Amino acid sequence: MKQKKPQPKITGGNVETLVITNKDIKDNKYIAGAVNFKGNVEIAADLGWLSFASLKVTNSIVTGAGTGIKADEGIEAGGGIEAGVNISAGLRIFAGLIMWRKPKLEELEIKCQQLESGEVACGNLIETNRS
Numbered sequence: 001m002k003q004k005k006p007q008p009k010i011t012g013g014n015v016e017t018l019v020i021t022n023k024d025i026k027d028n029k030y031i032a033g034a035v036n037f038k039g040n041v042e043i044a045a046d047l048g049w050l051s052f053a054s055l056k057v058t059n060s061i062v063t064g065a066g067t068g069i070k071a072d073e074g075i076e077a078g079g080g081i082e083a084g085v086n087i088s089a090g091l092r093i094f095a096g097l098i099m100w101r102k103p104k105l106e107e108l109e110i111k112c113q114q115l116e117s118g119e120v121a122c123g124n125l126i127e128t129n130r131s
Contacts, residue, residue, distance in 0.1 A: 015039050015059060022047060034073075043067050045084060060107075068112070075118070080109040089118025096123055 016039035024031055025047060034053040035041060041057050043050060045064025055061065055071045060079030063069060068085035075081060076094040087093065087110065095110045096103035110120060113129035 017042055018057075020044065020050070025050060040079075043069070049085075049088075071118075079103075079107045081111070081123070082109070083112040085112065086114045086116050087112040087118065088116040092119045092121040094122040095120075 016037075018035065018037050018039065018041045020030065020041065021044045028047075028049055029051045034055075036054070036056045038058045040059040041055070041061045043061070043063040044067065046066035047063075048066070049068045049070055050063075051070045051072070053071070054073035054075075055069065056074075056076040058078040061069070061075070061077045061081045061083075063082065063084045065084040067083065068087065069075065069083050070088040072090045074091040074093065075087070075089050076097060078097050079095070081087070081093070081095050093110060093115075096108035098107065105124075108123045109126055110123045111126045111128065114127050115125055
């Protein structure tokens, strides 16, 4: 049986939010592969490492505690990026890619316990559990 691609929901105002839960995951991989989304991405807590081919959003990416994000290619967000655990990217990571105004400081934040791989090309890395 073919799995359905997750559908976004409106969570206030007119910004769409793609909510990713355990039903959208198989073998720690997002079933749709890559994300290229106009809006926010919210990822549920306690999913462990969640792998994407690439992760690109116009607004922010936020995961719950116990969820880390990995992208084979790269991670891009117009707003900030916050992972409950670690972040790993095959290439580069961009936060604060807002073209119509200067980003606020919080929109440049890339928060995680530890950056495991990838280069922060744009944004401010905040590692909360760095030894």
